Amino acid sequence: xxxxxxxLRAGILSFVFALATIPSTPVVADEEFTAFDPPVxxxxxxxxxxxxxxxxxxxxxxxxxxxxxxxxxxxxxxxADEGLFWFADVTGGKTLENxxxxxxxxxxxxxxxxxVLDAEIAGVLGTVEATALHIVVEADxxxxxxxxxxx
Numbered sequence: 001x002x003x004x005x006x007x008l009r010a011g012i013l014s015f016v017f018a019l020a021t022i023p024s025t026p027v028v029a030d031e032e033f034t035a036f037d038p039p040v041x042x043x044x045x046x047x048x049x050x051x052x053x054x055x056x057x058x059x060x061x062x063x064x065x066x067x068x069x070x071x072x073x074x075x076x077x078x079x080a081d082e083g084l085f086w087f088a089d090v091t092g093g094k095t096l097e098n099x100x101x102x103x104x105x106x107x108x109x110x111x112x113x114x115x116v117l118d119a120e121i122a123g124v125l126g127t128v129e130a131t132a133l134h135i136v137v138e139a140d141x142x143x144x145x146x147x148x149x150x151x
Contacts, residue, residue, distance in 0.1 A: 034088055040080040044136075104143065115144070
């Protein structure tokens with residue numbers, strides 16, 4: 001799922017970039033939220049190895065550690081070394097909007113390409129596989145993101 005950057009997403013991006021200088025440790029506003037750690041699968045169609053980073057945000061509530069790694073050019077639905085945080089409300093079963101930022105970064109850590117995925121996660125997650133994130137680095141180095149249920 002590709003999404004355009006709206007003013008709301010631009011605000012969220014500003015929030016995330018402001019936190020970029022803070023060490024990547026989870027920040028959780030209260031005990032109602034639980035972080036689940038489903039897998040990330042990556043396909044790389046760009047013809048070159050890329051460095052990917054991903055991070056999940058609950059706006060004004062929680063921030064996951066930044067994760068990622070080098071993805072080889074021939075990767076096809078390869079399980080990434082690090083998974084993804086999905087935040088869920090285990091006590092109230094409320095739907096939470098998880099905003100996932102996935103970026104291709106260069107050797108200096110600068111963002112080369114980025115995509116944003118908004119996903120509502122309700123209550124306790126059903127299965128880990130059902131909440132897996134699938135990332136495709138397209139031939140033009142843009143990113144396509146989908147959860148298992150969107151595939």
